Amino acid sequence: MKLAVYGKGGIGKSTTSCNISVALARRGRRVLQIGCDPKHDSTFTLTGFLIPTIIDTLEEKDYHYEDVYAEDVIYEGYGGVHCVEAGGPPAGAGCGGYVVGETMKLLKELRAFDEHDVILFDVLGDVVCGGFAAPLNYADYCLIITDNGFDALFAANRIAASVREKARTHPLKLAGLVGNRTNKRDLIDKYVESVPMPVLEILPLIEDIRISRVKGKTIFEMAESDPSLEPVCQYYLNIADHLLAGPEGVVPKETPDRALFELLSDF
Numbered sequence: 001m002k003l004a005v006y007g008k009g010g011i012g013k014s015t016t017s018c019n020i021s022v023a024l025a026r027r028g029r030r031v032l033q034i035g036c037d038p039k040h041d042s043t044f045t046l047t048g049f050l051i052p053t054i055i056d057t058l059e060e061k062d063y064h065y066e067d068v069y070a071e072d073v074i075y076e077g078y079g080g081v082h083c084v085e086a087g088g089p090p091a092g093a094g095c096g097g098y099v100v101g102e103t104m105k106l107l108k109e110l111r112a113f114d115e116h117d118v119i120l121f122d123v124l125g126d127v128v129c130g131g132f133a134a135p136l137n138y139a140d141y142c143l144i145i146t147d148n149g150f151d152a153l154f155a156a157n158r159i160a161a162s163v164r165e166k167a168r169t170h171p172l173k174l175a176g177l178v179g180n181r182t183n184k185r186d187l188i189d190k191y192v193e194s195v196p197m198p199v200l201e202i203l204p205l206i207e208d209i210r211i212s213r214v215k216g217k218t219i220f221e222m223a224e225s226d227p228s229l230e231p232v233c234q235y236y237l238n239i240a241d242h243l244l245a246g247p248e249g250v251v252p253k254e255t256p257d258r259a260l261f262e263l264l265s266d267f
């Protein structure tokens with residue numbers, strides 16, 4: 001299964017991705033998480049440090065792709081989850097999307113896609129243009145992380161449009177939304193009424209999740225010494241089990257931008 005996780009910046013994609021990856025590994029799957037955000041901190045809570053990126057490694061090898069081996073770019077993280085960071089061009093220069101496209105090519109050449117049961121792409125989703133849409137060419141499912149606010153749902157709607165577009169030529173489905181850092185879901189519910197798609201889980205703001213990030217650990221690792229965190233792990237295990245069951249998913253039909261403003265605003 002190939003899974004592409006998208007969502008607005010800072011919404012909790014990487015946090016959610018790392019914990020879903022561990023949950024999938026707990027279910028016996030060989031998991032590879034690929035950070036496709038130039039921020040290159042996707043896998044930080046799995047490894048506990050910022051691993052060298054594909055771009056770092058390519059630079060070191062003078063862009064001789066044939067000199068790059070799997071062990072140069074794939075690091076083992078918590079729970080046996082394998083980790084890759086695409087990296088990005090220097091801030092303010094070059095094209096981050098291009099880097100994602102190149103990462104896909106290199107990992108395919110390294111046969112990394114064949115050697116794992118689950119590939120999870122963690123991709124920034126403010127703009128799903130060019131290279132940042134590349135993971136959708138490979139994914140079976142897209143999963144969107146959102147909160148109960150306008151901005152994240154606006155980004156979700158854009159991502160839904162990209163899924164609809166890619167689904168014309170690829171066997172891609174939207175598995176659904178994960179609500180994150182929210183107790184309220186009224187706007188999420190309003191949105192899925194107008195653009196029907198499953199809501200897989202709603203995670204509240206949990207202080208221990210924030211702390212887990214600062215400690216460079218997943219919530220599963222923290223739960224080893226603090227069993228009171230097991231209910232938090234359960235959220236992620238539920239999402240993992242849902243995905244492993246091969247959900248039908250949807251090809252969404254996004255709402256026009258203006259209609260979304262009307263739907264989700266108070267004026």
Ligand code: ADP
Pocket residue numbers: 007008009010011012013014015016180181203204205206207209210211212213214
């Ligand atoms: P993204 O990858 O979308 O940019 P991150 O996963 O890096 O976002 O999350 C941003 C911040 O939000 C992190 O500090 C993370 O610990 C925190 N966070 C994510 N989900 C939760 C949650 N459910 N409860 C509390 N804090 C969270």
Ligand code: MG
Pocket residue numbers: 013014015037039041042
């Ligand atoms: Mg991230």
